[in-house]
Amino acid sequence: MASYLLAIDQGTTSSRAILFDRHGVCVASAQREFPQHFPHDGWIEHDPEDIWESVLATCREVLAEAGVPPQAIAGVGITNQRETTLVWDRNTGQPLYNAIVWQDRRTDEACHALRRAGHLDDVQARTGLLIDPYFSATKLAWLLDEVPDARARAERGELAFGTVDTFLIWRLTGGRVHATDATNASRTALFNIHEQCWDEALLALFDIPASLLPEVKDSSDDFGVLERQWLGHELPIAGVAGDQQAALVGQACFSPGMGKSTYGTGCFMIVNTGESPEVSRNRLLTTVAYRLNGKPTYAMEGSIFVAGATVQWLRDGLRLFADAAETEALACQTRSGHSVYLVPAFTGLGAPHWDPRARGAILGLTRDTGIAEIVAAGLQAVCYQTRDLQACMDDDMAASPGILRVDGGMVANNWVMQFLADMLGVSVDRPTVLETTALGAAYLAGLRLGWYRDLEEIAGLWRCERRFSPQMDEGERERLYAGWKEAVERVRTQ
Numbered sequence: 001m002a003s004y005l006l007a008i009d010q011g012t013t014s015s016r017a018i019l020f021d022r023h024g025v026c027v028a029s030a031q032r033e034f035p036q037h038f039p040h041d042g043w044i045e046h047d048p049e050d051i052w053e054s055v056l057a058t059c060r061e062v063l064a065e066a067g068v069p070p071q072a073i074a075g076v077g078i079t080n081q082r083e084t085t086l087v088w089d090r091n092t093g094q095p096l097y098n099a100i101v102w103q104d105r106r107t108d109e110a111c112h113a114l115r116r117a118g119h120l121d122d123v124q125a126r127t128g129l130l131i132d133p134y135f136s137a138t139k140l141a142w143l144l145d146e147v148p149d150a151r152a153r154a155e156r157g158e159l160a161f162g163t164v165d166t167f168l169i170w171r172l173t174g175g176r177v178h179a180t181d182a183t184n185a186s187r188t189a190l191f192n193i194h195e196q197c198w199d200e201a202l203l204a205l206f207d208i209p210a211s212l213l214p215e216v217k218d219s220s221d222d223f224g225v226l227e228r229q230w231l232g233h234e235l236p237i238a239g240v241a242g243d244q245q246a247a248l249v250g251q252a253c254f255s256p257g258m259g260k261s262t263y264g265t266g267c268f269m270i271v272n273t274g275e276s277p278e279v280s281r282n283r284l285l286t287t288v289a290y291r292l293n294g295k296p297t298y299a300m301e302g303s304i305f306v307a308g309a310t311v312q313w314l315r316d317g318l319r320l321f322a323d324a325a326e327t328e329a330l331a332c333q334t335r336s337g338h339s340v341y342l343v344p345a346f347t348g349l350g351a352p353h354w355d356p357r358a359r360g361a362i363l364g365l366t367r368d369t370g371i372a373e374i375v376a377a378g379l380q381a382v383c384y385q386t387r388d389l390q391a392c393m394d395d396d397m398a399a400s401p402g403i404l405r406v407d408g409g410m411v412a413n414n415w416v417m418q419f420l421a422d423m424l425g426v427s428v429d430r431p432t433v434l435e436t437t438a439l440g441a442a443y444l445a446g447l448r449l450g451w452y453r454d455l456e457e458i459a460g461l462w463r464c465e466r467r468f469s470p471q472m473d474e475g476e477r478e479r480l481y482a483g484w485k486e487a488v489e490r491v492r493t494q
């Protein structure tokens with residue numbers, strides 16, 4: 001009898017494949033990093049073949065490592081870096097160009113022009129998003145305009161567009177299925193989140209031929225069959241969601257008001273808002289949390305572009321330490337109440353500022369500032385930015401989550417988690433399974449395959465490993481946060 005679900009987690013810097021059992025316990029995992037390409041300032045690309053090969057290799061590795069035959073897998077869930085845009089030939093499956101990654105800013109000018117022309121409110125009303133290079137629509141338009149012959153070929157119906165989930169589904173099913181799920185569609189800026197369909201007015205605005213677009217399915221659905229040639233056995237692809245939404249599912253945040261924050265390369269805080277697509281007054285995003293049985297559940301999201309990436313920069317750029325894990329001991333050595341601030345606006349600022357031209361800064365240096373204070377400031381920046389998002393959510397929804405569930409590579413750092421609880425003034429819960437993104441994809445597949453009755457059953461599987469409770473006094477918390485706000489004002493350009 002099939003005993004496992006296979007989750008494919010295709011992220012920005014690496015691909016992972018993880019096997020879960022029925023209780024949501026991680027049985028084995030495999031991970032491969034792949035190269036990032038920076039052809040010009042602000043441009044970030046992935047070679048689609050690197051994405052594909054790393055996914056295939058990790059799937060094979062995880063089965064080998066666990067000693068599990070493919071017949072023991074009930075089905076596959078896919079979760080992915082969102083917004084990243086690919087176009088390929090429907091006949092050959094060959095991509096026309098590299099994948100343009102979500103962090104890529106090449107369409108900054110085009111977005112600026114659309115905002116100047118007054119399209120922001122309409123785009124926000126239809127998509128829940130803003131007009132920003134982050135989302136797929138302007139990246140896709142760029143591909144059609146800049147790759148020779150692409151627009152004409154798209155108009156003849158020869159090409160397919162997809163985010164990474166769609167590309168993987170296409171390849172895994174041998175080109176039989178061209179589909180995405182509603183969470184991924186909701187990040188393209190072409191999808192109407194109220195009507196749950198591609199929006200003709202948006203296709204016209206961004207000049208995108210409808211023939212390029214995939215079918216939009218539920219997050220638990222029939223996405224076709226992974227062909228026998230890849231793992232030696234046919235497997236149903238039964239769950240798909242963008243990685244941040246999958247983490248919300250993996251964290252079992254199924255009731256309105258429950259939220260999670262993921263601290264990986266970037267940081268994404270998402271709060272479930274139930275059946276109502278709340279519109280933010282503070283430039284947060286409205287997005288599809290998951291769609292089951294044709295019914296969307298919505299969420300509000302704050303996206304911070306740089307979180308763990310600061311730690312990488314401190315390690316690889318400044319060479320202040322050799323391993324990210326060392327940051328915890330370094331931060332513990334800081335003078336309490338030091339006033340160094342590091343604003344990690346390396347690629348601009350995301351929510352709630354959306355200032356692509358801002359650049360980073362370290363402020364408040366004194367003669368006794370050392371490595372420990374700079375490292376601590378880098379870690380604290382992530383917590384201050386979460387507090388910025390919390391303030392927006394408080395204003396938009398009258399209440400941000402009373403308890404925040406956290407995951408991602410950075411949450412291994414106890415010092416960061418305590419400072420986060422202190423800065424937010426709420427409890428921060430770290431679950432036993434930190435691979436919540438992959439777990440969410442597995443749960444979505446499991447729902448479709450009848451492994452789980454409903455979301456309630458899945459919620460019963462969530463376990464807290466450690467709770468961090470706020471300990472800092474109010475005065476100190478507000479003094480530190482006021483310093484952060486001042487530091488951000490110094491780098492903003494708009």
Ligand SMILES: Nc1ncnc2c1ncn2[C@@H]1O[C@H](COP(=O)(O)OP(=O)(O)O)[C@@H](O)[C@H]1O
Pocket residue numbers: 011012013014263264265266307308309310311312324325326327328408409410411412413
């Ligand atoms: N102990 C730690 N303290 C602080 N940051 C850490 C620690 N361990 C890992 N990180 C950071 O977490 C990030 C990796 O998290 P991960 O969830 O794997 O990211 P992603 O899925 O975005 O690639 C890296 O940027 C790394 O620098």
Ligand SMILES: O=P(O)(O)OC[C@H](O)CO
Pocket residue numbers: 010011012013080081082083102242243244264265266
């Ligand atoms: O691959 P990650 O974990 O950095 O997540 C990327 C997000 O999906 C971008 O929106």
